[in-house]
Each structure stands twice: as structure tokens, then as C-alpha cells.
Amino acid sequence: MITLDTRAARFSGEAPTLERHVVRLSTNALRPRSLRKREAYLMGDGPVPEGFAWYVRVGSSVEGAEGDGHLPLIQLPSDFRYLADGDILRVFPAKSLVRAIFRKGASINSFLLTERCNNLCLMCSQPPRNVDDGWIVDEILETLAHIDFDVPEIMFSGGEPTLLGDRLFELVQASKSFLPRTSLHILSNGRSFADAEFARKLARIAHPDLMVGVPLYSDLAHIHDYVVQADGAYDETVRGILNLKQEGVPAEVRVVLHKQTVPRLANLAEFLARNLLFVDHVALMGLEMTGFTKANLADLWIDPADYADELRKAVGILDRARINTSIYNTQLCIIDRSIWRFAKRSISDWKQEFMSECEGCTVRSECGGFFSSAGLRYSAHIRPVAKIECVS
Amino acid sequence: MSGPEPKPAPLVLSFPLSMFSLEGIKRATYALMARATVRFETTPGEVRCILIPTSLKEEPEALERDFRREVVDQDLRISIEAQTEPVRNAILGLTFSRTGLQE
Amino acid sequence: MSKFQALKSYKSSLASGYRLLPFRFTQLHGDEYVLSNLIGEFVILDRAIIGQFAQGKLDPGGAAYEELKAKHFLIDDDSNVAVDLLALKLRTKLAPLANFTALHLFVTTLRCDHSCPYCQVSRANDDLREFDMSEDTALKAIALAFRSPSPVLKFEFQGGESLLNLSLIRFIVDEVERRNLEERRELQFVIATNLALLDDEAIEFARQHNVLISTSLDGPEDLHNRNRPRPGRDSYARTIKGIGRVRKELGRDRVGALMTTTAASLERGREIIDEYITQGFHGIFLRPLSPYGFAVKTKSYQSYGQEKWLKFYFEGLDYIIDLNLQGYPFTEYYASIILRKMLTPFQPGYVDLQSPSGIGVAAIVYNYDGDVYASDESRMLAEMGDKTFCIGNVHRDSYEDIFLNDRLLEALESSFAASAPMCSWCAFEPYCGADPIFHHTTQSSMVGKKPLSAFCNRNMAIFKGLIERLRRPEVKEIFERWAYS
Numbered sequence: 001m002i003t004l005d006t007r008a009a010r011f012s013g014e015a016p017t018l019e020r021h022v023v024r025l026s027t028n029a030l031r032p033r034s035l036r037k038r039e040a041y042l043m044g045d046g047p048v049p050e051g052f053a054w055y056v057r058v059g060s061s062v063e064g065a066e067g068d069g070h071l072p073l074i075q076l077p078s079d080f081r082y083l084a085d086g087d088i089l090r091v092f093p094a095k096s097l098v099r100a101i102f103r104k105g106a107s108i109n110s111f112l113l114t115e116r117c118n119n120l121c122l123m124c125s126q127p128p129r130n131v132d133d134g135w136i137v138d139e140i141l142e143t144l145a146h147i148d149f150d151v152p153e154i155m156f157s158g159g160e161p162t163l164l165g166d167r168l169f170e171l172v173q174a175s176k177s178f179l180p181r182t183s184l185h186i187l188s189n190g191r192s193f194a195d196a197e198f199a200r201k202l203a204r205i206a207h208p209d210l211m212v213g214v215p216l217y218s219d220l221a222h223i224h225d226y227v228v229q230a231d232g233a234y235d236e237t238v239r240g241i242l243n244l245k246q247e248g249v250p251a252e253v254r255v256v257l258h259k260q261t262v263p264r265l266a267n268l269a270e271f272l273a274r275n276l277l278f279v280d281h282v283a284l285m286g287l288e289m290t291g292f293t294k295a296n297l298a299d300l301w302i303d304p305a306d307y308a309d310e311l312r313k314a315v316g317i318l319d320r321a322r323i324n325t326s327i328y329n330t331q332l333c334i335i336d337r338s339i340w341r342f343a344k345r346s347i348s349d350w351k352q353e354f355m356s357e358c359e360g361c362t363v364r365s366e367c368g369g370f371f372s373s374a375g376l377r378y379s380a381h382i383r384p385v386a387k388i389e390c391v392s
Numbered sequence: 393m394s395g396p397e398p399k400p401a402p403l404v405l406s407f408p409l410s411m412f413s414l415e416g417i418k419r420a421t422y423a424l425m426a427r428a429t430v431r432f433e434t435t436p437g438e439v440r441c442i443l444i445p446t447s448l449k450e451e452p453e454a455l456e457r458d459f460r461r462e463v464v465d466q467d468l469r470i471s472i473e474a475q476t477e478p479v480r481n482a483i484l485g486l487t488f489s490r491t492g493l494q495e
Numbered sequence: 496m497s498k499f500q501a502l503k504s505y506k507s508s509l510a511s512g513y514r515l516l517p518f519r520f521t522q523l524h525g526d527e528y529v530l531s532n533l534i535g536e537f538v539i540l541d542r543a544i545i546g547q548f549a550q551g552k553l554d555p556g557g558a559a560y561e562e563l564k565a566k567h568f569l570i571d572d573d574s575n576v577a578v579d580l581l582a583l584k585l586r587t588k589l590a591p592l593a594n595f596t597a598l599h600l601f602v603t604t605l606r607c608d609h610s611c612p613y614c615q616v617s618r619a620n621d622d623l624r625e626f627d628m629s630e631d632t633a634l635k636a637i638a639l640a641f642r643s644p645s646p647v648l649k650f651e652f653q654g655g656e657s658l659l660n661l662s663l664i665r666f667i668v669d670e671v672e673r674r675n676l677e678e679r680r681e682l683q684f685v686i687a688t689n690l691a692l693l694d695d696e697a698i699e700f701a702r703q704h705n706v707l708i709s710t711s712l713d714g715p716e717d718l719h720n721r722n723r724p725r726p727g728r729d730s731y732a733r734t735i736k737g738i739g740r741v742r743k744e745l746g747r748d749r750v751g752a753l754m755t756t757t758a759a760s761l762e763r764g765r766e767i768i769d770e771y772i773t774q775g776f777h778g779i780f781l782r783p784l785s786p787y788g789f790a791v792k793t794k795s796y797q798s799y800g801q802e803k804w805l806k807f808y809f810e811g812l813d814y815i816i817d818l819n820l821q822g823y824p825f826t827e828y829y830a831s832i833i834l835r836k837m838l839t840p841f842q843p844g845y846v847d848l849q850s851p852s853g854i855g856v857a858a859i860v861y862n863y864d865g866d867v868y869a870s871d872e873s874r875m876l877a878e879m880g881d882k883t884f885c886i887g888n889v890h891r892d893s894y895e896d897i898f899l900n901d902r903l904l905e906a907l908e909s910s911f912a913a914s915a916p917m918c919s920w921c922a923f924e925p926y927c928g929a930d931p932i933f934h935h936t937t938q939s940s941m942v943g944k945k946p947l948s949a950f951c952n953r954n955m956a957i958f959k960g961l962i963e964r965l966r967r968p969e970v971k972e973i974f975e976r977w978a979y980s
Contacts (some may be wrong), residue, residue, distance in 0.1 A: 479514065483585065487583075
């Protein structure tokens with residue numbers, strides 16, 4: 001698990017500003033001078049180039065090195081030794097706050113657009129808060145301008161991104177303008193797209209590589225509504241998916257696997273094959289032990305080994321219907337061998353871990369591993385896969 | 393010289409019009425035409441169906457049971473068709489509402 | 496303390512009653528009935544429950560209610576998006592109709608080297624050219640074919656024996672390709688041939704123009720040769736040799752085979768299937784007995800023929816299912832067409848199982864003499880003396896004369912299943928079709944009285960048989976694969 005933020009950053013020297021702002025990190029001593037004014041130099045052993053807005057030192061003694069004195073300096077604990085060229089920091093000197101909001105080398109770069117949400121999923125990994133956090137949009141707009149444009153993919157999530165209304169479209173447009181070669185994945189409950197005009201507005205931006213990921217938890221409305229704790233959500237979500245596809249926006253269906261969704265998983269697969277055959281992808285996802293999951297564990301927990309059969313059947317139905325399907329966040333040893341090819345390594349590197357039971361496993365490098373939060377609860381059937389099982 | 397061909401015995405079934413519809417009875421006779429030809433006699437409040445099996449092998453109990461079942465089923469169908477006609481038209485309206493097609 | 500509501504509070508809207516969506520029901524077996532919705536999605540229910548359901552008394556907490564709701568047989572205060580979804584699915588099913596005629600069959604000659612007893616159309620005399628299609632006729636037919644709006648145009652060459660007039664086929668293909676430089680449709684060419692006369696020239700031609708070969712294989716050698724006599728009594732040997740040659744020189748998937756079912760075939764289903772496997776095919780079309788050329792109007796065709804044929808069909812199907820379960824992928828094509836209608840939102844576009852009927856709408860036949868027929872059966876019927884379904888002639892009639900012909904329109908309209916008695920209330924109607932030519936031939940009525948119709952009886956038996964088999968999960972997986980391929 002990587003540390004992304006700290007309130008223990010030490011600031012010294014003449015700060016360019018005490019307000020919250022965003023800087024790109026550079027390790028290039030020959031960075032063009034005009035760009036240095038809005039970037040931070042990540043110090044190493046070599047000579048220190050002039051002209052940067054900030055200088056970042058990771059992990060050395062609290063007093064700092066000699067000659068640092070006049071530089072606008074940020075000292076970070078050694079947890080931040082992963083920082084690299086192209087990463088982006090949120091810096092808030094007035095509150096001694098630094099957060100790595102973008103890491104160029106990360107497998108997935110996700111931006112939280114807002115903490116507000118109109119659902120309240122039992123297993124929400126980002127519990128909503130009804131706050132006025134419009135400043136986040138401004139910060140992301142600023143960040144997008146700093147991201148190197150060879151980054152392959154970014155993600156917008158929340159909370160519920162579509163609650164931003166037109167500001168969401170501003171963000172999508174900015175992604176298109178600043179990062180035309182970067183895939184954009186938006187996670188949304190889809191309900192706002194039940195308004196066809198809203199879907200149309202998104203489509204009109206014509207982002208070259210956009211996908212909207214929408215959760216759907218059952219073929220029966222009342223079960224979906226229960227899981228997301230919102231009456232009427234199911235109908236809006238389905239209409240939202242239909243409108244997105246009608247307008248030519250790629251859409252995927254995401255299903256979190258737990259006690260409430262697993263019993264009718266095969267029925268849901270059939271429902272998708274009959275009614276939403278044209279979705280671009282279906283993601284079946286293991287449960288993450290964070291956020292609300294802990295509070296609702298009794299209603300949610302089922303050992304994944306106990307739903308291996310339902311999962312196999314559901315994947316079979318989707319695959320025969322030629323729907324592009326993936327399994328995320330589930331370990332290989334507890335899913336049926338016949339569906340291993342659908343399992344993708346999806347846990348962000350900064351969240352991924354393995355357990356002691358994994359000792360000696362020969363397929364570790366293909367396996368998605370665990371969320372670090374899994375320590376709370378994970379399958380009782382984890383066991384290393386022996387070499388002989390690997391032979392196809 | 394052989395005698396005239398034996399004919400199957402006619403089966404007479406009564407249906408009170410307070411409980412069964414004429415339309416349903418007609419549909420049932422159509423549906424079972426391979427097994428019986430049917431003549432109607434109507435009196436106020438009642439329809440009498442005279443069924444003549446088309447085959448000597450037809451068992452009268454089976455024919456009666458199936459005919460009565462068919463009449464009940466047809467009445468149910470007529471009721472369902474009437475109940476669902478508005479929503480059927482709504483769906484058809486939606487189906488043809490856009491000139492562009494989804495796929 | 497919990498801000499989370501229990502499941503039951505999301506179920507409260509179910510208590511306020513539900514409304515029926517359009518559906519039909521038909522007996523499956525005893526008290527078990529099949530219910531199908533507007534687009535053919537089905538459930539199996541006990542008869543008693545149907546009554547409860549229709550009267551608004553079905554318990555919202557029960558499994559039947561959940562299944563009916565999930566499969567769009569009802570809506571309630573909790574959810575009504577089913578209406579949008581049904582409209583969308585119906586649109587998907589109907590959309591291909593707008594493409595209109597995709598299949599254009601050209602009868603290039605009636606000359607043939609075989610003299611199969613079940614064939615109505617061949618003239619044995621090899622030399623006479625009066626039974627060949629002329630270039631002038633071909634040009635006019637091609638012009639009509641391109642009037643179709645279909646983005647895909649499939650040109651199929653038949654006879655007699657097509658390869659006896661390869662030069663005309665070549666002429667037609669060249670002309671079609673020339674026109675297509677501007678038209679830019681997707682083209683497919685198929686030659687139906689017995690392969691007895693396959694030579695280097697024909698192979699080279701097929702290679703150059705990407706032509707598919709469709710041949711006849713009625714079963715093992717003795718059966719095939721008995722059905723399909725030719726001088727030398729070597730039809731089978733030549734067919735097998737031809738198949739091998741096409742596979743080797745054009746490609747494994749460039750040749751398909753069709754069987755004709757005769758009384759002799761009915762006892763030998765397994766052997767026929769085994770023959771197809773031996774010859775490298777991955778599927779077979781178990782075709783019904785053709786009514787054309789037999790004593791069509793007698794009842795003996797209808798009842799006798801159907802029972803034995805159905806036994807043949809299901810023995811073959813079950814054998815094929817076992818083959819699949821044992822790991823050999825092999826498809827029964829008639830079942831796969833029906834399964835595509837039953838299990839997917841797609842329309843298979845098989846001419847003989849469509850309503851409105853596929854005659855003229857999906858396929859059209861241009862005979863050697865320029866006469867235009869609504870289907871191949873229409874042509875066979877004409878050879879038997881009944882020209883009811885001849886809808887024009889390329890030398891005399893325009894596209895509009897032919898396709899807006901009263902005979903064609905009447906056949907399409909009167910046979911439309913959704914308005915016909917029996918069909919209009921049949922749960923299997925979404926899987927079925929209208930066959931005005933068959934009903935005209937056997938009952939002198941294009942609609943036909945379905946309870947007396949071999950077409951209806953046969954198809955209903957097949958629908959029920961497939962639904963019964965779908966109840967086995969391992970068979971359902973096989974059938975789903977067939978349906979989506």
C-alpha cells in the first residue's frame with residue numbers, strides 16, 4: 001500500500017504561495033526554464049537547477065541538506081520515495097498538506113470528482129458526503145493541463161460524477177483537449193443519463209476514447225434498488241445505459257459480487273444477454289473491504305469460493321452471447337479454471353497485496369491478488385496453485 | 393356386402409353463456425377441428441356443442457376434457473388480449489417511433 | 496443507527512399490484528404450459544398459475560412473480576422499464592425486414608446429369624440449349640436484383656445442374672461484380688451443384704470469385720445413390736471426390752451440404768449424421784419431407800409422414816446433442832435457426848420460417864425462361880402445373896410490377912401469422928413462420944387451417960421438443976452456442 005498523502009510535510013524557504021495548488025514533478029535538470037515556474041524539482045544527488053517553483057526532498061533528515069536554505073522546499077517522509085518524473089502533487093502549505101494526485105507510472109489514475117452521490121450502496125468504497133466540493137473540479141482542470149500527454153488512461157469517479165452537471169462536460173472536454181490520446185473511463189450510476197438530453201450532451205463532446213462504467217446489480221428492480229439504497233434507481237440506470245448507447249457512447253456494466261448479487265447472478269447474465277446485448281463490456285468484481293462494506297458485512301459477505309459455480313455459469317452465458325466479459329478483484333485459486341482467461345489484474349498497484357497462504361503459488365504473476373483492505377476478511381480457500389495445474 | 397361404416401357417437405357439451413363466451417367456444421372448436429367437427433345449438437343463455445369425433449379411436453372422455461379445457465383457455469386468452477391491448481399499442485408505438493434503428 | 500433500509504422496504508411497491516404485459520400461452524405437456532412475451536422470451540408455468548397471474552392474484556414474493564417480472568411479462572409500481580426494453584427488442588427483431596430481398600436465385604439451366612425421383616424440375620437431355628438461361632434474361636434479372644435495397648446481396652445458382660452452364664454463371668458473376676463497383680453491396684455467390692462434373696475450370700472460377708459451393712449429400716453411399724441416380728450409378732463417389740477437391744483447393748469451409756429426406760432416410764438418421772461427420776462437416780440440416788411431387792393432397796402425406804419424420808428428427812437431434820456433450824461440436828441447423836429466435840434478440844432471416852413470409856420479401860427466383868417466382872417451392876409448384884406463385888417475367892414486367900403484384904401481396908398479407916386463427920394466439924408464433932405456398936398446395940388456402948396443417952404440427956412438435964430439452968442445463972449451453980453463432 002503506497003502512501004499518497006501526508007499532513008506532515010515540512011515547508012521551508014520562500015513559498016510561491018500558501019494556497020492550495022497543483023505542481024508537476026520534474027527530475028530533469030535541463031527542463032525548459034519557462035516551464036520551471038510552475039513545476040517542482042524532485043531533488044536527487046546532482047546539482048540543483050534554478051528557477052523551479054518548489055524543490056522536493058524525500059526522506060532525508062529533518063534539517064535538510066546544506067545549501068537548501070533559501071530554496072522553497074518541501075520535505076516529505078520516505079514513504080514518498082516512489083515519486084517520479086511526471087507525477088503531480090497537490091500542495092497546501094497553509095495546512096502542511098501534500099498529496100500525490102497523479103502518478104505517471106500508476107496502472108490506473110483515478111480522479112475523485114465529488115464526494116456527493118445520489119445512491120448509497122451498501123458496499124460503497126467511497127462513502128458519500130454532502131459537501132460543497134466544487135473546488136475539486138477546478139483542481140482537476142488545472143491538473144489535466146500538467147499531465148504528460150502520452151499517459152494511456154485516466155478515470156473519473158466519485159461519489160457520482162454526473163451530479164456536477166455541466167462541469168462534468170467541462171472536464172470531459174478538457175480531457176479531450178489536453179489529453180486527446182488518453183482513454184477516459186467514467187464511473188457513474190448512470191441515473192442522470194435517463195435524461196436523453198444529458199446523454200446527448202456527453203456524446204456531443206465526441207471524446208475519442210470514452211467509456212462509461214455503470215453498475216447494475218440484478219435483473220429485478222427491487223434488489224438493485226436495495227443494494228444502492230435508492231428507490232427507482234434501477235429504471236433510471238437501465239434507461240441511462242440505453243440512452244448512452246443510443247447516442248453512441250461506449251458503456252459497460254459493472255457488477256460487485258456479494259451476498260445480495262450472487263444468488264441471481266446467472267439471471268442477471270441472461271438479462272444482459274437479452275436486453276443489453278450491445279454493451280461494450282461487463283465487469284464482474286470482487287468485494288472490496290472498505291467504506292460501508294465493513295458496516296454491512298453480515299449482509300454482504302460470502303466466501304467467493306462459495307459462488308464459484310454461479311460465477312462460472314454467469315460468465316458462460318455472457319461469453320456465449322459474445323459479450324466482452326472480465327472478472328476483477330478475484331483470486332485465481334478460488335474461481336473455476338475454465339474462466340481464468342476472463343480474470344484480469346485490476347487492483348491498483350498501490351492497493352495490491354498477497355497473503356501468507358499464497359506462498360509457493362506458481363500463478364502469482366497472473367493473479368490479481370488482494371486489496372490491502374482484504375486483511376479484514378478474505379476467502380478461507382486461498383491456496384497456492386501448483387505447477388501441474390498450469391499446463392493448459 | 394358390408395354394412396354402412398360405423399360412425400363415432402356424438403358428444404353433447406353445454407356451456408352457459410353466463411360463464412363462457414361464444415367467441416371462446418368458437419375458437420376452441422377451431423383449435424380442435426382435427427379431432428372433431430362441431431355443430432352448435434343455441435338456446436337463450438346457453439350454447440350446446442355437438443361434437444362428432446373425426447376418428448373412431450378418439451376416447452370421448454379425453455375429447456370432452458380437452459374441449460372444456462380449450463374453452464376455458466380461450467376465454468382466458470380473450471381476457472388477456474383485451475387487458476394488454478393498450479400497453480401493446482404503447483410498445484408498438486415506441487418500437488416504430490424513431491426512424492433510426494438502434495443497431 | 497443504521498441509515499440503510501432493509502430489503503423489505505424496497506419491496507413495498509410490489510404490494511400495490513401489477514399490470515400484465517402482452518403474452519400468449521400454449522400447452523406444453525399436461526398441465527405445463529409455455530408462456531411467451533411479445534418477442535418470444537418464454538417461461539414454463541403450471542396452468543393454475545396462469546389463471547392467477549392473469550387475474551392479478553399472483554403473489555409478489557414468489558418465484559413465479561420474479562421470473563415473470565424479470566422476463567417482461569408484467570410491470571408494477573416498482574419498475575416499468577420493461578416497456579422500453581420490449582420496444583427496443585421488437586425493433587431489433589423487425590429491423591432486418593427493411594433490407595428486403597437479399598437472396599436472388601438464378602436457375603441457369605434445367606439440364607442435369609442426374610435423375611433424382613424427388614426432383615420436379617430437371618430435364619434429362621444434356622444437350623438442348625432451350626432449357627438454358629440466356630444472357631439477355633440474365634442481364635434483366637441482375638438489373639432487378641440490384642433494385643433491392645439490401646446491403647447484402649446473395650446470388651445463388653441452381654438448376655438442373657448449374658455446372659452444365661458454367662459459362663452463363665461466369666457471365667452473371669462478371670456482370671454483378673462490374674455493377675457492384677458502383678453499388679458497393681456486400682456480395683456472396685453460391686453454386687448449388689451435385690459436383691459430378693466439377694473440373695479445373697470450375698474450381699479456378701470459384702477461387703477467383705470467392706464462390707461457395709453447396710452440394711447434396713443424402714447419406715451413406717447406398718442411400719445417396721438410391722436417391723440420386725445417374726448414368727454410372729456413382730453419384731456418391733463423385734460428390735465425395737468433389738467435396739475433397741473443393742476443401743483442398745478452395746478451403747475447408749467453402750463447401751456445404753444439404754440432404755433431401757426421403758422415406759428411405761427416415762430409418763437411417765444416425766448413419767446420415769455419421770456420414771456428414773466422416774466427410775468433415777460440422778453441422779447438418781435435418782430437412783422435412785418435401786410435399787412437392789408426392790401425393791400432396793392426400794392425408795397420408797400429412798399424418799404418416801409427420802410421425803415418422805418427427806421420430807427421425809428427434810433421434811437425430813438427440814444423437815447430435817450427445818456428440819456435443821462428448822466434445823464434438825456439431826450443429827443441427829434447423830434447431831439453431833429456431834433457437835436463435837427463442838434465445839436471442841436476433842432474426843435469423845431463414846426464408847421458410849418467417850412471418851410475414853419470406854417469399855419475395857427475403858428471396859426471389861429468376862427461372863431460365865425469365866419467369867420470376869416468389870420462392871423455390873413456387874417454381875416447383877409451377878412445374879407441377881400450378882403457376883399461382885409466378886409473379887412476373889423479367890422480359891415483360893418492371894420491378895414494381897413484380898414486387899407490388901397482387902398475388903405476392905395477397906400471399907404475404909393473408910398468410911401473416913399474427914392475424915391468422917391459431918397463430919394469433921399461439922405462444923410459439925414468434926418462432927414460427929407463414930408458408931403460404933405449402934398451405935396453398937396442401938389445403939388450397941394460403942392461410943390454411945393450422946390444426947390440419949403438417950407445417951403447423953411439425954413445427955409445434957419441434958418447438959416443444961426444443962423447449963423440453965432446454966430444461967437440461969448442459970443442453971442449454973449447447974443450444975446457446977448454436978443460437979449466437
